[in-house]
Amino acid sequence: MAGTTEIGAENVYDFLKRFATDISLADLKLVSNRHQGGDSLTFYYRNDSLLKVPRRNDSRTGLLKEVKLLEYLNTQRLPFVVARPIFAHEKGLYAMFSRINGTSLPIEALEGFTPEELESFGKSVGAFLSFLHNHKFPVEVLDTIPRADDPFEVAIREAGRQLAFIEKHTVEVKTKVWTETLESLRESLDQRWAVVHCDLQINHLLFVQGNLGQLAIIDFADTLMHDPAVDLSEFAIEMYSDLSPDGIAAKKIVDAVLKHYQTNDPAIEAKIEFGLLLFAISRVYQEAMKLIRS
Structure with missing residues (x-):
């Protein structure tokens, strides 16, 4: 089971009974689906801890990296x-962490921010990203963080391939504007390398005792060496996808974060635009693929 079987809600207790004999199963409570990442099952353990159990063998490396x-x-x-990591199985079968006294916000709550709340939110998220992207991590930490396999050069080629596919197989979608935008952004996409969270969704931002000025970040298992704009792009994609369709609230929130984000990259906004463009192209590409397969 430890090597090949995928761990899910139906077999995780048997798994822990076999491999984590020092953990009291009666004290485990599965965290709600809203906070369940795709790669791990997460449990509250007693009153002050969290237990993470990777679902698959290839997710265990990510857990050890996070620790x-x-x-x-x-x-x-x-x-x-x-x-704070409390302990971790040497092969990454599970790990225990301290439990943060914080809650995430439903994304719709962001649209109701007062100017003061928006400022506090932007300052908190901007400060986190500034530290993560600019900090000089020691070699022993960097050695555990792999380099992304989709730098801008690769992403540009893939976007071009998807655009060609969309142009060939659909008549409803006109790709000319996307192609022109892609070309206009190309010169700005110089790849930089830093520690990047790579899963910066609203569910992974907790506010300590509900205070927007005290941010806690969770789920670092997907961390990679990549361009810092990747975190900002993923954040912007969620804002523009899940908030009001006119994009007004999303822009205010992204701008609030950028206001407090420290970078010497003059192309950071162009790179965020590129991330949003990739998302739009990819979504239409997937829809076109489904139509062809059906």
Whole structure:
């Protein structure tokens, strides 16, 4: 079971009974689906801890990476809060972390922010990203974080391939504007490398005791070396996808984060635009693929 079987809600207790004999199964409570990542099952353990169990063998490396990164971050003076690793199985079968006294916001709550709340939110998220992207991590931490296999050069080629497919197989979608935008952004996409969270969704932003000025970040298992704009692009994609369709609220929130984000990259906004463009192209490409297969 430890090597090949995927772990799910139906077999996780048998798995833990076999491999985590020191954990009291009666004290576990599965975290709600809203906070369940795709790669791990997460449990509350007693009143002060969280237990993460990777679903698959290839997710265990990510858990060990997360443990190593959080161990280091807990030695630093941070403008944000992270969990403290308590212990981890040497092969990444499971790990225990301290439980953060914080809650995430339903994304629709962001549209109701007052100017003061928007400022606090932007300052908190901007401070976290500034630290993560600019901090000089030690070699022993960096050695656990792989380099992304989709730098801008690769992403541009893939976008071009998808655009050609869409142009060939659909008549409803006109790709000319997307192609022209892609070409106009190309010169701005110089690849930079930094530690990037790579899963910066609203569910992974917790506010300590509901205070927008005290941000806690969770779920670092997907962390990679990549361009810092990747985190900002993913955040912007969620805002523009899930908030009001006119994009007004999304732009206010993204701008609030950028206001407090420290970078010397003059192309950061162009790179975010590129991320949004990739998302739009990919979504239409997937729809076209489904139509052809059906």
